[in-house]
Structure formats: C-alpha cells, structure tokens
Amino acid sequence: DVTTKSSEMEVSVWRGTATQGAYEDFKVPLEDNQTILDVVSWIQQNLDPTLTYRFACRVGMCGSCAMMVNDTPRWTCRTHVKKVLKNNKLKVAPLNNLPVIKDLAADMDPFFASVEQRDNPQLKGLPVVVGGDSKRSVVAAASYEARKFGIFSAMPMGLARKKCADLVIVPHRFQVYKEVSLAIRNIFKQYTDLIEPLSLDEAYLDVTENKFDNPSATLIAREIKEKVKIETNLTCSAGVSINKFLAKIASDLDKPDGLSVIAPAQIADFVAQLPIEKFYGVGKSTERKMHELGIYTGADLQEWTEMELVKQFGKSGRYYYNVCRGIDHRPVSPSRIRKSISIERTFEEDLKTREDIVEVLEVLTGKLCTTLQRMDIKGRTIQLKWRYPDFNTPTRSKSFKQYTDDEQLLVEQVLTLADDHIRYEDGVRLLGVGMQNLNTEHQDNQLLLPLDEQ
Numbered sequence: 001d002v003t004t005k006s007s008e009m010e011v012s013v014w015r016g017t018a019t020q021g022a023y024e025d026f027k028v029p030l031e032d033n034q035t036i037l038d039v040v041s042w043i044q045q046n047l048d049p050t051l052t053y054r055f056a057c058r059v060g061m062c063g064s065c066a067m068m069v070n071d072t073p074r075w076t077c078r079t080h081v082k083k084v085l086k087n088n089k090l091k092v093a094p095l096n097n098l099p100v101i102k103d104l105a106a107d108m109d110p111f112f113a114s115v116e117q118r119d120n121p122q123l124k125g126l127p128v129v130v131g132g133d134s135k136r137s138v139v140a141a142a143s144y145e146a147r148k149f150g151i152f153s154a155m156p157m158g159l160a161r162k163k164c165a166d167l168v169i170v171p172h173r174f175q176v177y178k179e180v181s182l183a184i185r186n187i188f189k190q191y192t193d194l195i196e197p198l199s200l201d202e203a204y205l206d207v208t209e210n211k212f213d214n215p216s217a218t219l220i221a222r223e224i225k226e227k228v229k230i231e232t233n234l235t236c237s238a239g240v241s242i243n244k245f246l247a248k249i250a251s252d253l254d255k256p257d258g259l260s261v262i263a264p265a266q267i268a269d270f271v272a273q274l275p276i277e278k279f280y281g282v283g284k285s286t287e288r289k290m291h292e293l294g295i296y297t298g299a300d301l302q303e304w305t306e307m308e309l310v311k312q313f314g315k316s317g318r319y320y321y322n323v324c325r326g327i328d329h330r331p332v333s334p335s336r337i338r339k340s341i342s343i344e345r346t347f348e349e350d351l352k353t354r355e356d357i358v359e360v361l362e363v364l365t366g367k368l369c370t371t372l373q374r375m376d377i378k379g380r381t382i383q384l385k386w387r388y389p390d391f392n393t394p395t396r397s398k399s400f401k402q403y404t405d406d407e408q409l410l411v412e413q414v415l416t417l418a419d420d421h422i423r424y425e426d427g428v429r430l431l432g433v434g435m436q437n438l439n440t441e442h443q444d445n446q447l448l449l450p451l452d453e454q
Contacts, residue, residue, distance in 0.1 A: 106205065108184065110143055110256075111177065118234060119176075150163050191211055191223075200376065204248075206332035221238040235256055238258070239259075249274070270326075346429065351427060365407065377440060380399055385431070385434065386431050
C-alpha cells in the first residue's frame with residue numbers, strides 16, 4: 001500500500017475485448033494519504049463494478065504487479081510501484097478482457113550448417129557439422145542429415161565421428177554467419193523494434209503493436225519467413241503465442257521451415273499434455289530429477305504447489321510453477337544486459353582422477369567458446385567452479401587484459417586453475433566453467449544464452 005503524493009493521477013484503462021480495444025485515459029482525484037490501491041478502487045466503483053481490474057504494463061497485464069487475495073488487490077511489484085509514483089500514471093486492465101500480448105519466436109533451421117550447404121551445393125544432402133577438427137572441438141551446428149545419426153550441437157567432435165563414419169566437418173565462418181544474422185535482424189526490424197536476440201540465429205519478437213498495424217501475429221510470422229527465404233535463401237521456423245515460453249515451444253513443433261501457433265484457447269490442454277523434457281529451461285539433470293519425483297508432463301507438474309517446487313528446484317521452481325500453467329510474464333527485452341555465461345555438468349558418480357576431470361573441463365570449455373563465438377560475445381574473466389562430495393563448492397578465476405573467446409587460451413587457463421586448486425584425490429561431483437566481464441555492456445542488443453544443462 002504505497003501512498004500517493006499528488007492531487008490527481010492519470011489512469012489508462014483498457015476498454016474492449018482481449019483482441020480488440022484501446023486504453024482510455026482518465027484523471028482520478030486523490031485525497032491526502034490515499035494509496036495506489038485506492039485509485040484502483042475508484043476505477044472499480046466508477047467505471048464498471050462488474051469487472052475485476054489488474055495492474056498492467058506494456059500493452060498487456062503485468063502479472064507480477066497485483067494478485068487478488070480474498071477479492072482484495074495486493075501490490076507485489078516494487079519496480080512498477082516506483083514507476084507509477086514517479087510518472088504519476090497508472091495502467092490497469094479488466095481481468096475478464098485482458099489485452100493479449102502477441103509474441104513470436106523465430107529460429108533459423110540449423111543455421112551454421114544451412115549457410116554452409118547454401119554456399120557449397122556439394123554439401124547438400126550430406127551429414128555436415130560445423131566445428132573444429134581437434135580432439136577438444138565440439139559440434140557448433142549439425143545439419144538434419146547429421147542429426148539422423150544422433151549428432152547435435154555441443155557434442156564432442158570425437159563422439160560425432162564415431163556416430164557417423166562419413167561425417168563432413170566444415171570449419172566455422174563466423175563473420176559470414178554474422179552478416180546473414182544481421183540481414184535477418186533487419187527483416188525483423190521492418191515489423192517491430194521489440195526484438196530480443198537469443199543468439200545469431202534465434203530471437204523473440206513482440207508484435208503486439210507492430211509497424212504495419214497488423215493484428216495477426218501469424219500473418220506477420222508467415223511474411224517474415226517468406227522474406228527470409230527470398231533474401232537469404234534459408235529457411236526458418238516460427239512459433240506464435242501469448243508469451244515467450246509458449247512461442248519458443250511453438251517454434252520447435254514443426255521443424256524445419258514450420259509455423260506453429262498456440263492460441264489462448266489451446267494453452268491449458270497443450271501445456272497439460274506437454275512432456276516435461278519439452279519445457280524450455282528444463283535440462284537433462286532437471287528432467288531426471290523430475291522423473292524421480294513422478295513428474296512427466298505439465299499436468300504432473302501442476303499437482304505441485306509453488307512452495308513445494310521452490311523447495312525442490314530453488315528459485316527455478318517459481319518459473320516451473322508458472323509455465324506449467326502457460327504463464328510467462330517476461331517481456332521481450334531488446335536491451336537486457338547479460339553479465340556472464342556459464343556451463344556446468346553434474347555427475348552421477350564422482351570423478352576421482354585428474355585425467356577424467358581434465359577431459360571434462362576441455363569439453364566444457366570448448367562448448368563455452370563455441371557459444372561465445374556463436375553469440376559474438378567475448379569476455380575478460382574465465383571462472384572455474386567445482387563441487388566436492390561434501391558439497392563444498394569453490395570457484396577460482398583468471399582475468400585478461402583484453403576481451404577474448406580464444407579456445408586454446410581459455411583451455412590452458414582453466415587447466416592451470418584446476419591444477420593449482422582442485423584436490424583431485426578428493427573427487428568432484430560437479431564441474432563448471434564460465435566467462436565474466438563480457439563486452440556486452442557496450443552492445444545495443446544483448447544476446448541471451450539458453451544455458452545447456454547436463
């Protein structure tokens with residue numbers, strides 16, 4: 001209950017259905033010591049007492065801002081409280097007819113490999129992977145022909161060779177990939193400036209209010225796919241829904257060159273039957289733990305309370321509680337800054353020899369470097385993390401004078417940190433490497449990494 005300091009407050013109230021309508025502006029008179037919730041009560045009494053109003057931001061509802069507790073609104077988001085008080089403006093929407101956010105996830109079909117097959121027609125139809133040829137290299141991208149052999153990105157190259165004797169290994173050309181990515185980004189910008197890149201080949205778009213005033217996110221997605229095909233001779237898959245979580249899942253439903261839509265009326269049934277391993281953000285170790293707990297689908301996950309999930313999975317439990325109900329209030333954030341990138345692995349049995357630990361650290365560092373290069377990010381601090389059987393989890397780091405993504409340099413430093421600090425004879429149950437002090441602070445668009453979890 002935050003007290004206002006003005007004699008009146010500007011209020012925008014959504015008038016219309018979930019798909020059509022507009023915000024109408026009012027000036028609400030205020031008395032001394034009134035709270036923001038008093039303003040909402042005024043709206044409730046003077047506009048339409050039959051509707052239950054929720055606080056809203058952007059075009060749609062801000063799910064963090066207010067919840068109904070025994071029919072009484074409760075403010076929970078301090079960020080928006082401060083914003084309202086600073087600007088003396090409040091936006092609300094009726095719970096019955098919340099305006100629908102229209103998010104789109106665009107994902108280029110195996111991007112690096114597709115570019116190589118496009119530029120070298122002799123590679124078409126062959127099992128192609130992009131990456132280095134050394135024993136420490138990992139697969140940066142795999143064509144669909146290679147994926148039929150069980151080869152996927154981030155796999156050690158040695159294992160990929162074992163799976164396919166005729167594997168074609170092509171060295172990466174990151175400058176070419178960046179140029180193609182920029183061309184695709186420019187297509188996105190024709191429709192909206194609300195673009196959140198995940199990597200060079202994947203992004204979220206908020207097309208709720210787009211530059212063509214097109215009310216159909218599905219038609220926009222189809223147009224984007226057609227323009228990408230014409231301008232780059234590449235295909236992409238797209239997913240459309242009311243939030244990022246659902247749009248991302250939709251983009252994976254019909255690859256390659258697919259377009260899938262999860263409409264509001266479909267969400268409940270879709271999420272209930274969705275296998276837990278298909279949930280974005282659920283990695284292999286979390287999947288194993290959920291299976292041990294009897295959680296196999298969204299419906300199983302819905303049986304757990306938020307408190308129970310937080311107890312089992314930490315702060316991620318809150319995320320799982322929401323997304324298994326189709327709820328994801330994260331906005332598309334074009335300028336969100338990421339300060340570190342890391343990858344780690346937990347082992348079913350402790351590693352007890354230097355040879356085993358070094359082998360894993362080389363693979364993890366190779367994956368980290370591939371991700372950094374894929375996302376056009378460099379850093380100045382490499383960090384090593386390990387966990388002993390007693391759960392003691394030390395970290396050590398090494399900083400450089402210049403930004404780098406050089407794999408050989410980073411592997412050497414990680415192994416030096418390991419030799420200097422890890423007690424190999426005690427064994428380790430977890431290893432992780434990460435890059436900090438990134439060069440993203442000076443970039444206009446922050447690229448977000450969906451971290452691999454193993």
